[in-house]
Amino acid sequence: MQQQRQGRLSPRFRLLICLSLTLLAPWVIAAPQTQASASNYDYSDAHVHVVDFFQEGDPLPELIRAMDKGNIDHAMISGIPLMKKWHENEPKRPRYYAGDDAGMYWYSATDSYVAEAYRKLPKDQQARLHPFLCGFNPTDKNADKHLRQMLETYPDVWQGIGEVLTRHDDLTALTQDDTPRANNEAMYRVYRVAAEFGLPVLLHSNITSKRERNPLYISEINDALAAHSDVNFIWAHAGTSTTLHRYQDKLDFLLAELKKLLANHKNLYVDLSWTVLEPYLLNKDDKAVAGWVALVEQYPTRFMIGSDALGSYDKMGKALKEYTPFLDALSKETARKIARDNFLALLPPKPISDKLVKSQQDKD
Structure with missing residues (x-):
């Protein structure tokens, strides 16, 4: 019955059908191609805090589960070097550091929490996590002593230093101490420890203040990079x-x-997490910004991405996948380096315990 009806179609009507199918064909074909073009990347998360500003966080086994779910092979982990005070005059416990005007104080126990939680994991899970030291006051010239104590107490744990919080607008304005800078003497002592043990330093240092529309603080990170060229x-x-x-x-x-800094300092690497994806890497239409694509391609080993998770891991995979439009705009080799390899390449190649022995022998 259906064949008989088709047989009665006029030649003109058949032509209209053919033309319609021809016009629709590119759209029909393009849909599955667009879907298939979305790349699946393996990641290293270069920025994870396992506690929040109240030194609370989900257990590390939950982090491992989130990593498995999000194609995350490796992750940097650290505590948070500050604790939010619940002030006597505040009727409600704040939920975030900006929840009220109460201050923040430096909290060194965060490193012990990270180390103890890490050591409880099976060896195969430990191999996927890379703990960084951060529990020190960056305006205190005793900070390097804390680093050495932690390295000696947990010699096979630490693989970096950070996130060190200097020039962090409202956050460091709430600290009950001087404003930390990347180029003060206390931090220079920290960098000397980093150089001695081959530890990379993850450094938060705002380029400017809230009101100044110029790179007000660029000299602080520039000075640190120049004075410690042996530190990554x-x-x-x-x-x-x-x-x-x-x-x-x-x-x-x-x-x-950023172009000038990268050209002048081979020891500078850039974490593209949190506030860099938008409005810099991607425009409002989720299209990669050409200038940033060109810069990353010019320095393909100098950039990495991270989720900047804060004691909770359920959104890590989603946060990293949001970089897909930018990664897809890069060459495949560069995209792989940004997504996974560059962070791993910065980690110290030998156990810290070996260097501790040498350091002690040099002192003797």
């Missing part, structure tokens, strides 16, 4: 923060300043 620095969020964006929307000078 990872610049957290490329010097940006949500507070800066809240006041200034977008730092128009950021890309130009």
Whole structure:
């Protein structure tokens, strides 16, 4: 019956059908191609905090489960060097450091928490996590002593230093101490420990203040890079923060300043987590920004990504997958390095315990 009806179609009607199918064909074909073009990447998460600003966080086995779910092979882990005070005059416990005007204080026990939690994991899970030291006051010239104590107490745990919080707008404004800088003497002592043990330093150092539309603090990180060329620095969020964006929307000078820093300092690496994806790497239509694509391709080993998780891991995989449009705009080799390999390449090649023995022998 159906064949008889088709047989009665006029030649003109058949032509219209053919033309319609011809016009629709590219759309029908393009849909599965677009879906198939989305790349699946393996990741190293270069920025994970296993506790929040109240030194609370989900257990590390939950982190491993989140990593398995999100194609995350490796992750940097650290505590948080600050504790939010619940002030006597506040009727409700704050939920975040900006919840009220109470101060923040430096909290060294965060490193012990990370080390003890890490050591409880099976060896195969430990191999996927890379703990960084952060529990020190970056304005205290005793900070290097804390690092050495932690390295001696947990010699086979630590693989880096950070996230060190200097120049972090409202956060460091709440600290009950001087404003920390990347180029003060206390931090220079920290960098000397980093050089001695081959530890990379993940450093938060805002490029400017909330109001200044210029790279007000660029000299601080520039000085640190120049004075310690034997240390690999990872610049957290490329010097940006949500507070800066809240006041200034977008730092128009950021890309130009970053180009100069990368050209002048071979020891500078850039963490593209948190506030860098938007509005810098991707525009409002989720299209990769050409200037950033060109810069990353020019320095393919100098960038990495991270989730900046804060004591909770359920959104890690989603956070890293949001980089897909940018990674897809890069060459396949560069995309693989940014997504996974560059962070791992910065980790110390030998156990810290070997260098501790040598350090003690040199002192003797």
